[in-house]
Amino acid sequence: xxxxxxxxxxxxxxxxxxxxxxxxxxxxxxxxxxxxxxxxxxxxxxxxxxxxxxxxxxxxxxxxxxxxxxxxxxxxxxxxxxxxxxxxxxxxxxxxxxxxxxxxxxxxxxxxxxxxxxxxxxxxxxxxxxxxxxxxxxxxxxxxxxxxxxxxxxxxxxxxxxxxxxxxxxxxxxxxxxxxxxxxxxxxxxxxxxxxxxxxxxxxxxxxxxxxxxxxxxxxxxxxxxxxxxxxxxxxxxxxxxxxxxxxxxxxxxxxxxxxxxxxxxxxxxxxxxxxxxxxxxxxxxxxxxxxxxxxxxxxxxxxxxxxxxxxxxxxxxxxxxxxxxxxxxxxxxxxxx
Amino acid sequence: xxxxxxxxxxxxxxxxxxxxxxxxxxxxxxxxxxxxxxxxxxxxxxxxxxxxxxxxxxxxxxxxxxxxxxxxxxxxxxxxxxxxxxxxxxxxxxxxxxxxxxxxxxxxxxxxxxxxxxxxxxxxxxxxxxxxxxxxxxxxxxxxxxxxxxxxxxxxxxxxxxxxxxxxxxxxxxxxxxxxxxxxxxxxxxxxxxxxxxxxxxxxxxxxxxxxxxxxxxxxxxxxxxxxxxxxxxxxxxxxxxxxxxxxxxxxxxxxxxxxxxxxxxxxxxxxxxxxxxxxxxxxxxxxxxxxxxxxxxxxxxxxxxxxxxxxxxxxxxxxxxxxxxxxxxxxxxxxxx
Numbered sequence: 001x002x003x004x005x006x007x008x009x010x011x012x013x014x015x016x017x018x019x020x021x022x023x024x025x026x027x028x029x030x031x032x033x034x035x036x037x038x039x040x041x042x043x044x045x046x047x048x049x050x051x052x053x054x055x056x057x058x059x060x061x062x063x064x065x066x067x068x069x070x071x072x073x074x075x076x077x078x079x080x081x082x083x084x085x086x087x088x089x090x091x092x093x094x095x096x097x098x099x100x101x102x103x104x105x106x107x108x109x110x111x112x113x114x115x116x117x118x119x120x121x122x123x124x125x126x127x128x129x130x131x132x133x134x135x136x137x138x139x140x141x142x143x144x145x146x147x148x149x150x151x152x153x154x155x156x157x158x159x160x161x162x163x164x165x166x167x168x169x170x171x172x173x174x175x176x177x178x179x180x181x182x183x184x185x186x187x188x189x190x191x192x193x194x195x196x197x198x199x200x201x202x203x204x205x206x207x208x209x210x211x212x213x214x215x216x217x218x219x220x221x222x223x224x225x226x227x228x229x230x231x232x233x234x235x236x237x238x239x240x241x242x243x244x245x246x247x248x249x250x251x252x253x254x255x256x257x258x259x260x261x262x263x264x265x266x267x268x269x270x271x272x273x274x275x276x277x278x279x280x281x282x283x284x285x286x287x288x289x290x291x292x293x294x295x296x297x298x299x300x301x302x303x304x305x306x307x308x309x310x311x312x313x314x315x316x317x318x319x320x321x322x323x324x325x326x327x328x329x330x331x332x333x334x335x336x337x338x
Numbered sequence: 339x340x341x342x343x344x345x346x347x348x349x350x351x352x353x354x355x356x357x358x359x360x361x362x363x364x365x366x367x368x369x370x371x372x373x374x375x376x377x378x379x380x381x382x383x384x385x386x387x388x389x390x391x392x393x394x395x396x397x398x399x400x401x402x403x404x405x406x407x408x409x410x411x412x413x414x415x416x417x418x419x420x421x422x423x424x425x426x427x428x429x430x431x432x433x434x435x436x437x438x439x440x441x442x443x444x445x446x447x448x449x450x451x452x453x454x455x456x457x458x459x460x461x462x463x464x465x466x467x468x469x470x471x472x473x474x475x476x477x478x479x480x481x482x483x484x485x486x487x488x489x490x491x492x493x494x495x496x497x498x499x500x501x502x503x504x505x506x507x508x509x510x511x512x513x514x515x516x517x518x519x520x521x522x523x524x525x526x527x528x529x530x531x532x533x534x535x536x537x538x539x540x541x542x543x544x545x546x547x548x549x550x551x552x553x554x555x556x557x558x559x560x561x562x563x564x565x566x567x568x569x570x571x572x573x574x575x576x577x578x579x580x581x582x583x584x585x586x587x588x589x590x591x592x593x594x595x596x597x598x599x600x601x602x603x604x605x606x607x608x609x610x611x612x613x614x615x616x617x618x619x620x621x622x623x624x625x626x627x628x629x630x631x632x633x634x635x636x637x638x639x640x641x642x643x644x645x646x647x648x649x650x651x652x653x654x655x656x657x658x659x660x661x662x663x664x665x666x667x668x669x670x671x672x673x674x675x676x
Contacts, residue, residue, distance in 0.1 A: 224601045243601040243609075258596025263562045263581040266613035271581075273611040275604035 006032045007103030010073045010314055015057050019251050020322060025073065025315035030102060035085040039106045042079035044099055046307070047314065047332040048125050049321050050075065054250040072100040073314070078115065078124055079105070080338050089114070092338070096124065101314050103334055118293050121337045126305050126329035127163055127296065128289050134244060134278040135163035136288045139220060140171075142276050143242040147172030149217035150236070152208070154227055155247055156196065157184035159329035162304050164220045165193050170300065173218070176211045178204075178227060180324045187327060191302045199227070208234045215239065223247045225257065232261030235269050243275040251322040304328025344370045345441030348411050348652055353395050357589050358660060363411065363653035368440060373423040377444045380417035382437055384645070385670040386463050387656050388413065392588040410438040411652070416453065416462055417443070418676050427452070430676070434462065439652050441672055456631050459675045464643050464667035465501055465634065466627050472582060472616040473501035474626045477558060478509075480614050481580040485510030487555035488574070490546070492565055493585055494534065495522035497667035500642050502558045503531050508638065511556070514549045516542075516565060518662045525665060529640045537565070546572045553577065561585045563595065570599030573607050581613040589660040642666025 006029060013026040035041060053074055056067045067074070077099040081089045087109040089095070095112040099105040115124050126132060138160075145151055151168040155161040156177025168175045169192040177188050177196040185196035195211040197204065208216070208230055215236025221228055225248030228241075235241070249256045265271065281288075295301040305328050308317045314332045321330050344367060351364040373379060391412055394405045405412070415437040419427045425447035427433070433450040437443040453462050464470060476498075483489055489506040493499040494515025506513045507530040515526050515534045523534035533549040535542065546554070546568055553574025559566055563586030566579075573579070587594045603609065619626075633639040643666050646655045652670045659668050 221601055228601060229596075241601075243604040245605055246602045249602055256598050256602055258567075258598040259600035260594050260596040262597035262600050262611065263559055263566060263579075263613065264584045264587055264594055266581040266611060267583055267615070268613070270613045270615055270618065271611075272613075273600065273604060273609075275601065275606070275608045275610075277605070277608055280608065 006030060008311055009100065009102030010311065012057070012067055012069055012071050012073055014069050015067070016253075018253055020054060020057070020319055022315040022319055027312055030072075030104070033106065035083065035106050037086060038108050038110065040081050040085050040087050040089050040109050040112070041083035042077075042095060042097070042099055042105050042107055042112070043082045044077045044079045044103055044105065044311075044334040045094075045337060046078045046122060046125050047099075047101055047311070047334060048076040048129065049314070049318050049326075049330045049332065050130075051247055051250050051322055052245060054322055055246075058253065072102055073318075074098060074100050076125075076130065077105075077334075078121060080335075084109075094121070094338070096129070101311065101332075103311060118289075119296060122305055122307060122331065123293075123296070123303060125331050126159060127292055127301065127303050129329075130278055131159035131329055132163050132292055133281070133285055133288055135160045135167055136292060137278055137281045137284070138242045138244050138276055139164050139167050139218070141281070142274050143218040143220060143240050145171055145173050145218045148174070150174045150176065150212050150214060151218045151220065152212060152216045152231060153177045153193075153220045154223040154231075155179070155324070156188055156193065157304075157327050158222065159304075159326070160222060160244065161220070162188065162191065162328055163301075166191055166301055168218070169193070170295070176216075184327055187304070191304070204230045205233070218242065220244060224249055224259070229260045232259065232265050232271070235265065235271055237269050239269060239271050241271060241273040243273055306330045307333050309333045344368060346649055347438065347440030348649065350395070350405055350407055350409050350411055352407050353405070354591075356591055358392060358395070358657055360653040360657055365650055368410075368442070371444065373421065373444050375424060376446050376448065378419050378423050378425050378427050378447050378450070379421035380415075380433060380435070380437060380443050380445055380450070381420045382415045382417045382441055382443065382649075382672040383432075383675060384416045384460060384463050385437075385439055385649070385652065385672060386414040386467065387652070387659050387664075387668045387670065388468075389585055389588050389660055390583060392660055393584075396591065410440055411656075412436060412438050414463075414468065415443075415672075416459060418673075423447075432459070432676070434467070439649065439670075441649060456627075457634060460643055460645060460669065461631075461634070461641060463669050464497060465630055465639065465641050467667075468616055469497035469667055470501050470630055471619070471623055471626055473498045473505055474630060475616055475619045475622070476580045476582050476614055477502050477505050477556070479619070480612050481556040481558060481578050483509055483511050483556045487511045488550050488552065489513050489556045489558065490550060490554045490569060491515045491531075491558045492561040492569075493517070493662070494526055494531065495642075495665050496560065496662075497642075497664070498560060498582065499558070500526065500529065500666055501639075504529055504639055506556070507531070508633070522665055525642070529642070542568045543571070556580065558582060562587055562597070567598045570597065570603050570609070573603065573609055575607050577607060577609050579609060579611040581611055644668045645671050647671045
């Protein structure tokens, strides 16, 4: 408590119109304040950059409120407790929580999840964190693939997509990814994708026909928009669409266009489209983490991460992430691992 | 065989542009032809009018081919075998099959389903036929309502919708219907709907808010389009959309607009949208029919039917059906019950 609570933070200086730019952020030094009962003081180590937070700049969603100018940019982080206040959390405890883009944060202990690292701490933010768990539960519980199925993965080089593809491959599926560059496509092929489509260079519909000749059994959709339309037209009878996100709708003010195949193709092909939120599976996170960790330790899962140093880099790294610049899970290092 | 095989039939004289009109049909006398091996000659009694067939005039679907000018208008029918040919079907057997809009049809015996009437023969075409079974499997197997759920039914006065509403009510749900006239709304209220919205007179979104204050748990969608958009915005977290049809898209040449809430709201509200085709449940039809029949006999299910006399009336009755003119299952009587 005290001096250490003051620290740098990234605020949203203005809500964006159209695409987000770095001009909508401001790096400022936060005000000090005393810990309230139940709160602890945390020192941020790693911040997670998540495209979905962009949506909060347009009015929020059903599961959290919208953002306003002057707010600290929200984001999950891994941190170390530096002052446990009157709570049971000891200084030095590593925790995960929604701390925002700041060096220090006073947070209710109840809102923090203590973590026990297994391997590099950063894995807690990628394959063993929310994006890895999203891939795990979305693919296995919502998509329910069977061996031999063709699984199509959108944003395949993204934090979630690359794990979905690797898990599907482990599961005995044929895996086709969609990504935005040849370099990423090459990396994905090396992690086990059977085919990768570069959506910026290739004609989506003809490539989907070529790589999914018997249709798509499971489409893991983090994107929505035109790719969803193209996939709906290519789904196999009885196919499942795992609705994980709507990347194509986040970084814009424009209203969503709407999925053309709904409900027409959904009926004729007996499709199931199902949305999910990984927080709903909280009770099953431990066993999923155990599974994923064991695959990593056996060398059966490649971990793709980008760790960018410095809180001041967060705005540019985030704007680039929204444009699809990342390969794997992108995070910001604010302090070294303890 | 022989003379009796010639009879009147309704052909599609031209594929429609825009809305279907009676001018696109022609009543002609069909050509005679001898029965082929495996075929029987049927005399049509009742023809089912189904909006979904309109879609076949624009190129077909995944589960059947498109129509061309000169084709007999397709349609399911109940008929009596008048010549069993060399098959095991005895003359006098009542059968159900896709005979088309004609008085006599030579059909493969394998494509016919012998029926054992229970109550009026017309029930085999309505509550005990495909529309009743569609309501049964769509609501119970796809929508999986729980007692206390709010169930919203589109095209609630339609052949399927009115049964969905009554079954949901039996199931302990609060049932809200959407229909196109005050007269229909009144009939639906009398069959047990808790509330009915007249979509032509009332503001959909505000009425949905009023009648579904805690959101929609199950939306039985036979319509798509704007009603689907409005319902997606009003779904409860974890809600299910039973994708049964796309009435709003059948009687037009225009491309579907697309469902705006897909995938955005599907993710944030963890919705499930699932399409189905009643033919896939064929193995379970007998027990469903038994259930429905027992409810009718106990006076717990109101049967809504419109039986219009004369094959020559079929085109006008069908055009009006597409405009939402029917109350319950509409069919054409071609011959008296045997």
